[in-house]
Amino acid sequence: MFSKDTVVGVIGSGAMGSGIAQVAAMAGHKVIIYDSNEAAIEKSKSNLNNLLKKLLEKQKLTEQAATEISQKLYFSKSFNSFSECGIIIEAIVENLEVKQKVFSEAEKIVSENCILATNTSSLSIASVASSCKKNSRVLGIHFFNPAHIMPLVEIIPSLSTDASIVTETKKLIDSWGKLTVIAKDTPGFIVNRIARPYYGEAIRIYEEGFADFQTIDWAMKEIGGFKMGPFELMDFIGNDVNYKVTETVWEQFFYDTRYKPSLTQKRLFESGRFGKKSGRGYYDYSEEAVNPEPQKDKELGEKIFLRILSMLINEAVDAFYLNVASKEDIDLAMTKGVNYPKGLLKWCDQIGIDKIYNQLKNLQDEYGEDRYRPSVLMKRMESKGEKFFT
Numbered sequence: 001m002f003s004k005d006t007v008v009g010v011i012g013s014g015a016m017g018s019g020i021a022q023v024a025a026m027a028g029h030k031v032i033i034y035d036s037n038e039a040a041i042e043k044s045k046s047n048l049n050n051l052l053k054k055l056l057e058k059q060k061l062t063e064q065a066a067t068e069i070s071q072k073l074y075f076s077k078s079f080n081s082f083s084e085c086g087i088i089i090e091a092i093v094e095n096l097e098v099k100q101k102v103f104s105e106a107e108k109i110v111s112e113n114c115i116l117a118t119n120t121s122s123l124s125i126a127s128v129a130s131s132c133k134k135n136s137r138v139l140g141i142h143f144f145n146p147a148h149i150m151p152l153v154e155i156i157p158s159l160s161t162d163a164s165i166v167t168e169t170k171k172l173i174d175s176w177g178k179l180t181v182i183a184k185d186t187p188g189f190i191v192n193r194i195a196r197p198y199y200g201e202a203i204r205i206y207e208e209g210f211a212d213f214q215t216i217d218w219a220m221k222e223i224g225g226f227k228m229g230p231f232e233l234m235d236f237i238g239n240d241v242n243y244k245v246t247e248t249v250w251e252q253f254f255y256d257t258r259y260k261p262s263l264t265q266k267r268l269f270e271s272g273r274f275g276k277k278s279g280r281g282y283y284d285y286s287e288e289a290v291n292p293e294p295q296k297d298k299e300l301g302e303k304i305f306l307r308i309l310s311m312l313i314n315e316a317v318d319a320f321y322l323n324v325a326s327k328e329d330i331d332l333a334m335t336k337g338v339n340y341p342k343g344l345l346k347w348c349d350q351i352g353i354d355k356i357y358n359q360l361k362n363l364q365d366e367y368g369e370d371r372y373r374p375s376v377l378m379k380r381m382e383s384k385g386e387k388f389f390t
């Protein structure tokens with residue numbers, strides 16, 4: 001279905017669209033990038049040129065390769081240029097109505113066999129595909145930010161996507177040097193679903209006054225081996241973006257309390273304390289700022305780490321139980337999509353499912369909240385002393 005001659009279309013030349021275009025061009029494809037905003041196209045052009053220059057300086061590309069790649073990138077102000085594309089990846093604003101309109105417009109121009117993909121982070125693929133006449137050719141291809149660096153890509157078929165299209169698209173994205181996982185069309189797919197407690201449980205611990213945020217960050221890095229603590233990471237992602245994803249996942253799960261957003265994060269968002277990009281989030285990023293030191297108490301750190309990790313593992317186990325993805329893909333997604341130090345299911349095997357289960361049961365008994373309910377699969381496996389991997 002696809003070859004190096006397949007022309008790739010990218011709709012939206014923002015952060016994600018530009019990164020995806022670069023990946024496809026570096027893999028040898030002619031790429032046509034379209035954006036409704038001329039300024040966005042100019043910005044994307046100059047960002048891509050700068051990136052190629054940097055790669056050249058670092059000797060990661062030869063001069064000839066850099067020229068060839070830039071000659072493969074075509075910027076277009078018209079939708080009509082998509083008629084020669086074999087696949088189109090949409091990366092425009094995260095708004096269902098706007099995406100649906102773009103998909104139905106694209107379908108009028110593209111060839112009968114052109115595949116239409118969306119890079120949406122939080123909308124259902126079924127809802128985007130519903131705007132197309134031939135919805136069997138629509139699927140999700142979810143890159144992570146920055147798309148040219150992060151190795152993981154989630155491939156998400158909707159209920160209507162043709163199976164052969166999933167197989168061929170996976171092969172294509174693999175050939176671009178990415179690691180692909182297949183995810184069911186459910187809220188947050190794999191990574192954005194399973195990662196929720198990394199933020200939510202950390203905020204809960206902070207709200208309770210059990211520990212301050214710098215101590216929670218210290219515990220997750222020092223004891224857990226995570227590259228960034230939850231609060232640092234939320235400040236990096238942006239508390240506006242992270243709050244929105246949490247809210248969307250919660251709404252799409254029909255308000256399951258396990259995904260309930262926190263008032264702390266909402267107030268930060270409302271106050272414009274978005275994090276690094278606004279100069280202030282949980283931490284102060286101004287030059288003269290002196291941020292508070294963590295309380296380096298190992299016993300406290302162990303408690304924080306086990307509580308957050310148990311919630312993450314529970315989410316991974318439940319996603320596996322509900323067939324969101326295979327256990328191999330779940331572990332790959334969390335290590336390659338958000339750089340977790342270990343796959344969560346493997347981690348569960350190493351620590352012992354009984355320890356994780358008991359931690360969750362204790363929290364559930366103490367708080368009386370459904371938020372801490374262990375996955376039924378964890379309960380069953382714990383009673384039989386089973387492991388995920390041999």
Ligand SMILES: NC(=O)c1ccc[n+]([C@@H]2O[C@H](COP(=O)([O-])OP(=O)(O)OC[C@H]3O[C@@H](n4cnc5c(N)ncnc54)[C@H](O)[C@@H]3O)[C@@H](O)[C@H]2O)c1
Pocket residue numbers: 011012013014015016017034035036037040090091092093094095098102119120121122142143144145
């Ligand atoms: N930023 C992330 O971390 C990230 C990660 C994974 C997926 N995503 C998803 O990727 C998509 C794009 O995100 P982004 O961060 O690149 O956004 P962005 O704001 O950087 O870029 C969006 C671009 O789409 C253009 N656009 C808007 N409406 C359009 C239309 N009707 N036709 C053509 N162009 C249009 C805008 O001009 C803009 O240049 C969203 O669906 C987002 O959820 C984002």
